[in-house]
Amino acid sequence: MVLPIALFLLLLSLGFQIEAQLQVGFYNDKCAGVETIVRQEVHKAFVQDYGIAPGLIRMHFHDCVVRGCDFSIGIDSTPNNLAEKDGPPNGISLRGFEVIDNAKAMIESKCERVVSCADILAFAARDSAFFTGGMFWDVPAGRRDGRVSLAAETIDIPAPFNNLDELTRAFNKKGLTQREMVALSGAHTIGISHCTSFSNRLYNFSSTNSQDPTLDADYAAQLKQKCPRGPGGSIDPNLVVPMNKSPALLEPSYFGDVLTHRGLFTSDQALTTSTQTTEQARSYASNVLAWQADFALAMIKMSQIEVLTGAAGEIRSNCRRINP
Template identity: 45%
Template structure:
């Protein structure tokens, strides 16, 4: 694992008023100052404790927040359990590997004991995502709060999530539909600096790539060989896979360096190097971790402010009131 220098470890606490989109006008960084002033310290404590027991927690929480916002806006719908009459988002094909929901449960339990019926599950998700990044060596930021929890969650809607096999046109369309720019796309993709990918999510690049190549020619040969060794053609080890970059529990800019070296994991990662605009951003972030941190914070605030159709403050994040 590569360490962070003093400058690169700098935690950015950024003013957010200049990045909030018009549809997020109701959100405020001081939303709970009077109704639940300890909300952030309580949540941070819960996330720290979970990280001590499981190093995969930060990546899981960051991904969970992203998957929540990309379906119905940031309304906590990804947290709802399926019922006899409805299969919820968390049980959709593209969400089946989401985990660490217990962290949200623990945070909600603590908050309900301190300030019952006040803090939404959607806000908890936004806050744990920020803590996941900051506690992994990345930047911190003031999270705008005031989201309400949604009452609708459908597994069928998870097909709208960006897929790891997407090309640059598909990625751009997916992000633009949510009001996110190409810079947001490249910056938010940097979240792949944390986490682990199962073989199934990049099998398309290392076996039967196309009629001409068995392996994606954009992959660096020795790296491709290492992936094929871990994930053979008929892999039967469900837990097999690869870290998303060489420092997969540290939030840094190595992800971008690896794209330029032909060592990205997903097709969607490699896709960022196939268009002039996005490749220039990849290069900028690879050369400057500070530039990446600044862009990531701006884009995270923008994404986490996508308006949902929430109507309530859930007392239990897994079920509607």
């Protein structure tokens, strides 16, 4: 659903300022058609595998909360450095790098060393939201690519076992409010999760409860069927489940799930542990436009975390490695 431009501008004016050196239409006079190329590559991948969309949105978030939105997450590890993409939790779950590679190759053939990988990812995340039923928004561009990528720094990525206070602090650290955190959490309505990301809630939650008492019993039983324990109580790391009942559609049923104790992660269910966040979840559950508008605004703000602009960083010719 496209957000009417007048409403979008009003929300934008009320919400936040665009980073001074970023601008909508940044490449119009530098490399025309960039966003179309990215959108075509995302769509091509999406029609083959809808899981690419949540993968790209997640990649964008994981990139931005570590060293800012500089596509440091795209740099490959070397014998001398373990990069972000191979650090926890990225190593087993990130996907969509080939979409960025393909878009970058197309763009480089047209405009060499003009368009950053960081901007390509920001465009791709927006397009992923749109192709799954979300609103379309303008992406301020002009980011440059980082030259440092360290797996040890992925500790800044919020974890599925975080409580509300931990989540709020993690998002505040990156300049995002608790309200924006709740809006962004709605991205968990699409995609899949590895069973190992929440199996503690099913089998070894605490010293007094093997199963998380806040988890709906029927839902827990369904999850146990899909995520059975193997020999020694281990969980197959390759087992996955859908995040909710509509894993290909960006709509607010996620919030209905958490309100009925069917949030998949501890961090999802944590949204019901305060009156303020519970009321926000209830509002989103009943008003798709309100959530999608807040989600779009939060994504735009998130995409500007600690960006490199001007002469900082570089424009990589290959998104997987820094320039020589």
